[in-house]
């Protein structure tokens with residue numbers, strides 16, 4: 001048994017969950033916030049048998065798109081604030097950040 005933890009963009013979350021449900025997977029959707037952008041994203045927990053991991057990863061890859069996003073860096077700590085010009089920089093967010101964890105025990109009571 002594996003637990004797939006996938007951090008995805010909110011824009012992709014609903015369609016991804018629908019695609020997983022259509023294939024018979026169960027998922028838990030958690031509202032989360034990215035540490036870098038400080039914006040909302042979605043973390044999905046999907047518990048699956050070992051041999052199903054590849055299929056779930058394929059579904060996630062298919063449904064989650066990479067998007068460019070502009071972010072304005074914060075003023076440097078301790079730096080000269082008056083001469084600091086905050087230029088927006090572009091970061092590529094997603095498709096998805098995925099962790100696959102081994103599950104020691106799984107029970108439904």
Ligand code: 2BA
Pocket residue numbers: 007033034035036037038039041091092093094095096097
């Ligand atoms: P955020 O932390 O808000 O990061 C959003 C995007 O900003 C990242 O996209 C990446 O392109 C960029 N970024 C993040 N940290 C950076 C840094 N120190 N310097 C420059 N650019 C940086 P993704 O890599 O696709 O990550 C999307 C979201 O996935 C992240 O949102 C975070 O919530 C989660 N995530 C990514 N890597 C993680 C990790 N190792 N552990 C836990 N969560 C992670």
